[in-house]
Amino acid sequence: MRPGRLQAKGEREPEEALMDVTGVWVANDEGTEIVRARDIAGVSLDYDGNVTVRLTGGDGAVVTIAGHRTHHEEHRPDDFHRQLARVVAELSDAAGSFLVRAVHHEARGWQWVSEPL
Numbered sequence: 001m002r003p004g005r006l007q008a009k010g011e012r013e014p015e016e017a018l019m020d021v022t023g024v025w026v027a028n029d030e031g032t033e034i035v036r037a038r039d040i041a042g043v044s045l046d047y048d049g050n051v052t053v054r055l056t057g058g059d060g061a062v063v064t065i066a067g068h069r070t071h072h073e074e075h076r077p078d079d080f081h082r083q084l085a086r087v088v089a090e091l092s093d094a095a096g097s098f099l100v101r102a103v104h105h106e107a108r109g110w111q112w113v114s115e116p117l
Helices: 080-091
Strands: 024-027 034-036 040-045 051-055 062-066 098-105 109-116
Touching: 024 080, 040 080, 051 080, 080 098, 080 109
Parallel strands: 024 098
Antiparallel strands: 024 034, 040 051, 051 062, 098 109
């Protein structure tokens, strides 16, 4: 087990809150933007089915990871943003570095896939 990490004012984070996601990266569905998973502060799904991540840091930048659907019938699951969080959490325990991205398959619909880097 990893010991708790020091926070501001000498407090410690709970051990269960820590994940080692240094080797996990998340790409947008077009592959034009890649963010480090450890820099993601939050994930959301909007009414149009776009998945965005809010990054840590002073400006709290927002990056669209899965968006701009070409056909309205390409419905994304209502929990697609939670699926991303689940995949990143699962990969945090894996050895190596991984890239996660959204992919649409005609038969299976939208899903998150990972590949080793």
